[in-house]
Amino acid sequence: MQSRGVGGIGISTTAGACTRDFSRMNAGGRKRVAVVVGAGPAGLTAALELLRRSDITPVVFEADTQVGGISKTINYRGNRMDLGGHRFFSKSDWVMRWWQDILPLAQDQAPSGQGLQITYQSQSRHLPPPTPTASDPDAVMLVRRRLSRIFHRRRFFDYPLKLNAHTLKSLGLLEALRIGLSYGQAQLARRSPESSLEDFLVNRFGERLYRTFFEGYTEKVWGVPCRDISAEWGAQRIKGLTVTKAVLNAMARPFRAVADTSQKGTETSLIERFLYPKFGPGQMWETAARRIGALGGAIHLGHRIVGIEHEDALVRAVRVRDEAGSVRRVPCDELISTMAVCDLTRCLKPADSSVARIADRLPYRDFMTAGLLVRNMNSIARLQPGRPPDNNGMPPDNWIYIQEPEVRIGRLQIFNNWSPAMVADPATIWLGLEYFCKEGDDLWSMDDGRFLDFAAGELQRIGLIERSEVLDGTLVRVPKAYPAYFGGYGEFARVRAYLNGFRNLYPVGRNGMHRYNNQDHSMLAANGAVSSIINGGFGKSDIWRINEEEAYQEEIGADELPKPA
Numbered sequence: 001m002q003s004r005g006v007g008g009i010g011i012s013t014t015a016g017a018c019t020r021d022f023s024r025m026n027a028g029g030r031k032r033v034a035v036v037v038g039a040g041p042a043g044l045t046a047a048l049e050l051l052r053r054s055d056i057t058p059v060v061f062e063a064d065t066q067v068g069g070i071s072k073t074i075n076y077r078g079n080r081m082d083l084g085g086h087r088f089f090s091k092s093d094w095v096m097r098w099w100q101d102i103l104p105l106a107q108d109q110a111p112s113g114q115g116l117q118i119t120y121q122s123q124s125r126h127l128p129p130p131t132p133t134a135s136d137p138d139a140v141m142l143v144r145r146r147l148s149r150i151f152h153r154r155r156f157f158d159y160p161l162k163l164n165a166h167t168l169k170s171l172g173l174l175e176a177l178r179i180g181l182s183y184g185q186a187q188l189a190r191r192s193p194e195s196s197l198e199d200f201l202v203n204r205f206g207e208r209l210y211r212t213f214f215e216g217y218t219e220k221v222w223g224v225p226c227r228d229i230s231a232e233w234g235a236q237r238i239k240g241l242t243v244t245k246a247v248l249n250a251m252a253r254p255f256r257a258v259a260d261t262s263q264k265g266t267e268t269s270l271i272e273r274f275l276y277p278k279f280g281p282g283q284m285w286e287t288a289a290r291r292i293g294a295l296g297g298a299i300h301l302g303h304r305i306v307g308i309e310h311e312d313a314l315v316r317a318v319r320v321r322d323e324a325g326s327v328r329r330v331p332c333d334e335l336i337s338t339m340a341v342c343d344l345t346r347c348l349k350p351a352d353s354s355v356a357r358i359a360d361r362l363p364y365r366d367f368m369t370a371g372l373l374v375r376n377m378n379s380i381a382r383l384q385p386g387r388p389p390d391n392n393g394m395p396p397d398n399w400i401y402i403q404e405p406e407v408r409i410g411r412l413q414i415f416n417n418w419s420p421a422m423v424a425d426p427a428t429i430w431l432g433l434e435y436f437c438k439e440g441d442d443l444w445s446m447d448d449g450r451f452l453d454f455a456a457g458e459l460q461r462i463g464l465i466e467r468s469e470v471l472d473g474t475l476v477r478v479p480k481a482y483p484a485y486f487g488g489y490g491e492f493a494r495v496r497a498y499l500n501g502f503r504n505l506y507p508v509g510r511n512g513m514h515r516y517n518n519q520d521h522s523m524l525a526a527n528g529a530v531s532s533i534i535n536g537g538f539g540k541s542d543i544w545r546i547n548e549e550e551a552y553q554e555e556i557g558a559d560e561l562p563k564p565a
């Protein structure tokens with residue numbers, strides 16, 4: 001059996017190994033087997049929970065060569081990239097506990113050794129710090145203060161936007177006045193009916209603020225105009241956030257407790273502190289994968305599910321293709337799938353061809369991150385007087401929304417500020433230049449070397465770096481990063497009904513449910529699937545309610561959103 005060390009995890013990668021494990025399990029008739037498709041947050045949560053809570057054996061097949069799904073961390077020559085910037089924050093007690101069980105809080109993150117007061121979802125809890133001797137100083141979570149700003153007209157603006165002296169000065173008094181007037185107008189003459197995202201945003205922010213900060217970015221993210229996106233989508237993502245609330249929040253900020261990682265009663269787009277694994281989000285999932293291995297679960301990397309056999313509304317087996325191209329049949333008692341709904345449906349080959357047609361038309365947005373290692377950035381002191389830069393010009397932000405119409409970059413991550421351990425040489429700045437795109441479009445198809453050159457040129461054009469400061473770079477393409485809620489999504493209920501018809505099939509996760517899930521929602525859905533399997537299928541349909549009706553909508557929505565968000 002070959003073993004591939006991925007992120008420090010030795011996981012079998014041969015189809016032979018998987019077949020051998022499998023036949024052994026069934027031979028004794030001792031255990032039921034659940035095949036889990038995908039080793040992202042949802043798949044790994046499902047596998048670990050099955051091992052913890054049942055005698056069902058999970059067998060995970062992962063198409064990629066590392067675990068973590070889109071929450072993985074890429075290690076490029078010792079510099080680590082987080083694809084998107086993953087904040088660990090949940091209003092679910094269960095998720096917060098689960099994360100801390102895998103990676104406890106670092107000793108030095110808790111004030112005077114007393115632990116940390118975390119308040120979320122109307123509950124407050126004191127988290128004890130790990131004992132210094134018991135914990136691995138590297139296997140920990142850090143508490144990070146969020147700083148993300150908008151870069152517009154070569155100036156930085158606070159995010160969320162605040163009506164303070166700095167914003168007024170940066171906008172110029174005349175422009176600020178125009179924005180204020182336009183906001184007033186929008187309040188007096190609200191667009192009705194509020195049918196598009198454009199209507200939704202104009203009603204809450206005024207036309208001028210919308211055009212300045214939302215319109216261009218949204219179109220970059222989704223590739224379609226705001227007037228073609230439904231208002232319902234905006235309501236789900238930035239529910240309750242308005243100019244007035246942003247201003248009130250800014251005024252209340254100084255009075256908040258320093259050690260409070262969340263703000264009960266505060267809209268999610270205004271959360272300011274989050275937990276973060278020392279080596280990026282992938283560390284959480286690599287550690288979880290090791291636990292799964294230690295408890296007897298199997299994770300097969302480089303194995304893609306390419307077919308599903310079923311009869312009488314029951315999944316009987318999956319077909320798995322390994323990296324060498326050989327396809328094997330693996331029988332199963334339960335199937336937990338985090339693969340994209342369109343792929344799952346294709347594997348199931350529905351008799352009703354309209355179901356397959358709808359699933360094939362589900363829209364996605366894809367994503368690319370160019371990692372650039374630079375020696376220095378241009379001093380932001382020049383760009384924002386009064387705020388001293390680091391010696392090498394590195395801004396203090398975790399990420400920056402780029403709202404400059406002449407470039408295509410959407411967001412800039414500064415990985416040093418997520419965790420210092422993300423960077424091999426602390427004297428360098430490790431940047432992630434994020435582009436929203438469509439598989440096969442001009443950005444996606446650009447040769448890697450050309451893309452890195454193009455990306456560095458964009459940062460130079462807007463004055464953030466000099467090209468000559470770039471030391472190294474790498475490019476990561478992330479297909480299906482964003483399940484989108486327009487186009488074919490309108491008929492999704494029919495696909496969902498079809499999938500629900502299988503008694504032992506559990507589609508969970510982000511692309512698995514075609515839902516804008518954060519890690520916590522994916523985990524909750526996976527945990528729901530495990531509970532339902534243990535309870536003989538009871539509660540199966542409730543899984544779809546996760547992240548559907550909650551008052552809390554993941555902040556990622558706000559951040560991935562059409563920013564500023």
Ligand SMILES: Cc1cc2nc3c(=O)[nH]c(=O)nc-3n(C[C@H](O)[C@H](O)[C@H](O)COP(=O)(O)OP(=O)(O)OC[C@H]3O[C@@H](n4cnc5c(N)ncnc54)[C@H](O)[C@@H]3O)c2cc1C
Nearest residue numbers: 038040041042063069070084086087305339509510518519
């Ligand atoms: C830009 C960006 C920023 C984000 N920021 C945050 C954040 O701040 N906080 C947060 O909590 N979440 C954030 N998220 C969301 C988070 O990344 C996802 O919610 C999470 O990774 C979803 O987990 P999942 O297991 O459902 O799916 P995925 O992570 O997509 O994992 C699915 C896995 O299934 C595998 N797979 C697919 N098809 C097959 C097949 N046929 N056979 C075998 N394997 C297969 C894939 O390779 C993948 O590894 C962000 C996402 C993006 C894109």
